[in-house]
Amino acid sequence: MDIIVKGAPDFMFGLAPGDLEYDIETFPNCFTFIANHPELDKRWVFEISDFKNELPLLMAFIDVLRRQLSRLVGYNNLGFDYPVIHDIYKHGEFATAQRIYTKAMSIINGPYNQRFAHMIWDNDRVVPQIDLYKIHHFDNVSKATSLKVLEFNMGMSSIEDLPFDVGTHLDQNQIATLIDYNHHDVKATAMFHERTLPMIAMRERLSEKFNTNMINMSDVKIGETMLIKGMESSGIQCYYKDEDNKRQKKQTKRESLDLSTVIFPYVSFELPEFSRILQWLKAQTITETKGVFTDLTADVQGLTYKIGTGGLHASMRNAIIESSDTHQLMDIDVKSFYPNVAIKNNLYPAHLGEQFCDAYLDVYHTRQSYPKSAPENGAYKLALNGAYGGSNNEYSPFLDMAYTMSITINGQMLLLMLVEQMIKIPGLTMVQCNTDGVTYLCPREHVEHSRSVCKWWEELTKLELEEVLYSRMWIRDVNSYIAEKQDGGKLKRIGAYAYETAEENPVTRELPYHKDWSMRVVAKAAEAFLVRGADLREFIENHNDINDFFMRAKVPRSAMLEWGGKRVANIVRYYVSTDGHIMEKVMQAAGPIGEFKRKNKITDAMFHTVMDEIGLGEWDNRIHTGNKSIYEERRTEYHAPFTVMVCNYIPSRLMNPECAEDHDDQREYFDDISYDFYVKEAEKLVLKMRGI
16 A cells, blocks of 8 residues: 655655656646656655645655655656646746646647647656656557546556536535545556556666657657667768758758659569559659558459558458368468568668668678577567668658659569469468468478578579468458467467457567557457457456456547436546446537528638628528538447446455455456347357358
């Protein structure tokens, strides 16, 4: 149990060096700060409000942390918590609750293009910071993840939302409630900190090795930073000083790119379907790299190959493929595909020159000097991938879309050349083609023939292929499948079949934290049915981890959730229940309820002119939609016709799947689970494969 030390004058004598998790809350008349020392099992709580002023204690606390070189660990703390703390420390005795709140709101409400305006950079921080949000790259729009979502994914017994509306003036009882909520967020931060420790340890080693602070860098940023370091150590300058002596990135910005200039001269096809794709690409001139090819496909022997700027995709659907006495299921991947396409073909961003190739090759060799299990191997993999990723990033010193397209288009064409020769083998069936490799079912008498095709391809492209033998595959589509390795039976689970397991590598986990971890029992049941022949219903009804039945609903602040007709938090944990209530997502009407909807692209001036002419409640074709639709509140029901049970709080003893006694308690506590629903969901993942 935590020892709570609340504003004690002698707190500094109980503090020791180390990392402390923390979180803050800000309201117009109240500010709270809670820090947790996991090694000492102690917490410190500070309050600045209408009723209490512990500012001097907080200042002294920060001074102690600074002197003993402690670090503060938070969640999005570089973007919010620390700039507030720094402002408090900077203004000392003038830091009232209202001033702190004003600072906090200026950060929250600031325009996106000024998101770094409040950032306190490394050298200016009073106490070093570790930001778990940054480390996991949740500041990327496509991965944005709130602490509440992590509370669900981590299986916390309680998932709590801010208890009061932002801007509320709190009384003493409400402040006590706020402090409890602050404690809860610190606990969630501590749990996620523990799960992030291997990633932090790797960043500490890399920071020391490269003499650069990488603690709060995402994997992508680490890769780019390491690559830049490698370039600079080879004498390649990735930056220059402008006329104002400011550091600027070197880049090659192109208004357009003729794709025929980047396709390798030895790329050619015999099949008319693939030749058509090649000729079409050679005729294209592009002005951007993202999403420019949307319907570029080729149908060959029953498989549709989709070509895009992101990679090649093709797959059987709803199929079970097995090795047998007569056929072998084989998977062939290109080793370090994109980096090696660049290395073997002397590709480089134009502004960095051909010497880039030698420096890039050195990075590749350095990676190969470490075993695959070593963290350094993973780190140098990030560096190698940094060139390709950076070449398509306007903020990177590797920007050059010719480099990007040279790799991605040629990579796809080379794989199609391999496919074209493979399908000539009598009886060979292509199963999948996915970005950096192919999977096929080969007659055993022709396995060596297929390997000779691979050798031909390796000699042509100078790339290296790696072979894995599968015993079975269960494929819903190219993005969702299970593959069973022949050696040892280890399973590769992708997409709808992926779920987190205790033995997963915390860095390269199968189900990342920004994904939805809802109803994992469905994926587990589908796997048990497909791989081991288990009965779906029996598996689900006897499954002993209640967390795997839970789902989460999350709506933006502009909407709300209603359960049984009453509003609940915007993020809730729930399960489908035989004794629950209807849950609905409620979206506000886009205009005044009951009035006719306004046409798109109608100016305000035009709209108001016509409205003044016709009056409220009347429809006019000049400004309203043709079908005379009206504005109304929009409601979406979850899992109709089933009902659900919201359970944001669950006794902690029931969250442990390891204990048989707790399992019995779970059975009693959750005796209303609608197993029919979960069985139906699992059937969606398996029955079509069985031809049902």
